[in-house]
Amino acid sequence: KLLLAIESSCDETSVAIIENGDQILSNIVASQVKSHRRFGGVVPEVASRHHVEQITLCIDDALAEAQVEPEELSGVAVTFGPGLVGALLIGISAAKAFAWAHGLPLIPVNHMAGHIYAAAFVQPLTFPLLALLVSGGHTELVYMKESGAFEIIGETRDDAAGEAYDKVGRVLGLSYPSGKEIDELANIGSDTYHFPRAMIKEANYDFSFSGLKSSFINTVHNAEQRNEPLVKEDLAASFQASVIDVLVEKTVRACKEYPVKQLVLAGGVAANQGLRAALSERVLTDLPETTLIVPPLKLCGDNAAMIGAAAFVEAEKEHFANYSLNADPSLSFTTI
Numbered sequence: 534k535l536l537l538a539i540e541s542s543c544d545e546t547s548v549a550i551i552e553n554g555d556q557i558l559s560n561i562v563a564s565q566v567k568s569h570r571r572f573g574g575v576v577p578e579v580a581s582r583h584h585v586e587q588i589t590l591c592i593d594d595a596l597a598e599a600q601v602e603p604e605e606l607s608g609v610a611v612t613f614g615p616g617l618v619g620a621l622l623i624g625i626s627a628a629k630a631f632a633w634a635h636g637l638p639l640i641p642v643n644h645m646a647g648h649i650y651a652a653a654f655v656q657p658l659t660f661p662l663l664a665l666l667v668s669g670g671h672t673e674l675v676y677m678k679e680s681g682a683f684e685i686i687g688e689t690r691d692d693a694a695g696e697a698y699d700k701v702g703r704v705l706g707l708s709y710p711s712g713k714e715i716d717e718l719a720n721i722g723s724d725t726y727h728f729p730r731a732m733i734k735e736a737n738y739d740f741s742f743s744g745l746k747s748s749f750i751n752t753v754h755n756a757e758q759r760n761e762p763l764v765k766e767d768l769a770a771s772f773q774a775s776v777i778d779v780l781v782e783k784t785v786r787a788c789k790e791y792p793v794k795q796l797v798l799a800g801g802v803a804a805n806q807g808l809r810a811a812l813s814e815r816v817l818t819d820l821p822e823t824t825l826i827v828p829p830l831k832l833c834g835d836n837a838a839m840i841g842a843a844a845f846v847e848a849e850k851e852h853f854a855n856y857s858l859n860a861d862p863s864l865s866f867t868t869i
């Protein structure tokens with residue numbers, strides 16, 4: 534079963550051809566990050582314009598690289614939320630046009646489900662499963678009783694983890710998005726600033742990163758006013774240690790209350806080397822029954838392959854959309 538999948542929720546235009554939900558025949562990613570960098574964040578209008586320019590080229594490239602003809606496909610998958618409404622609509626329009634032209638069913642996919650299903654390319658997912666979803670716009674612990682069923686057991690009360698990385702990166706004068714660079718600096722620095730670990734002891738699975746961000750900004754400003762030297766590496770390491778401590782602690786605790794065979798680390802921040810290492814170490818020592826699945830780096834950030842993997846499950850259940858499919862910018866899983 535071959536699916537064409539389209540992702541355009543933010544600043545990556547991506548099209549993939551996926552076989553049987555777990556094999557990538559092609560995964561074209563046209564990133565716009567350079568165009569947004571000078572603004573220090575994603576500018577929705579600029580994003581939409583890039584998607585319009587790139588989408589048909591990406592579809593052609595994905596088919597050519599996979600050596601697949603449209604007639605061989607059995608469906609067209611597309612991200613319909615959450616994300617930027619204008620950006621989403623371009624992917625949705627392209628998907629509708631392609632589906633209509635080739636008589637294919639249209640499969641609507643939740644972008645966050647896609648992030649989790651990136652793990653399906655590593656090994657088959659088994660249920661129940663827990664996922665730590667950490668990205669630019671979301672930080673949540675998701676419980677999956679079965680394939681295609683998503684329940685949030687905890688989430689951030691304010692900033693997402695990736696958002697916090699990007700905001701403190703700005704204060705350090707790094708370019709957007711700064712997660713990767715902070716990760717690299719953290720790797721050579723040490724936790725000398727001891728920033729707070731918000732909500733780490735609270736009996737819930739929620740997170741908060743805005744206090745950490747404020748502590749970080751205050752530390753930098755105070756040092757600048759007093760003309761004290763700032764050690765970027767140590768600031769990065771201290772920030773990262775706080776983020777990782779809280780994420781790992783609460784995730785391990787969640788796995789104890791919701792016993793699962795598999796734990797998935799997903800989303801753009803799952804590319805973080807410190808987080809990958811710390812979580813796998815804790816899972817080995819504290820959760821011997823649990824297998825941690827971490828997608829390869831290129832499948833952590835936004836891409837259409839992950840959308841194709843999530844779509845495969847939806848297609849099996851014949852969860853198709855008609856041509857009235859609209860974007861849902863604030864699409865969310867249910868909360869328990």
Ligand code: ATP
Pocket residue numbers: 542543615616644648667668669670671694695696698699710711712713714716800801802803804805806833834835
């Ligand atoms: P969402 O998925 O919530 O809709 P998004 O799609 O914009 O948001 P992703 O593309 O999943 O977000 O992730 C991008 C985020 O990941 C950015 O905030 C970026 O800084 C962060 N990021 C990327 N690499 C790393 C890393 N190595 N360490 C920490 N953060 C990282």
Ligand code: MG
Pocket residue numbers: 543544545835
């Ligand atoms: Mg992006």
Ligand code: FE
Pocket residue numbers: 644648668669800801834835
């Ligand atoms: Fe994303």
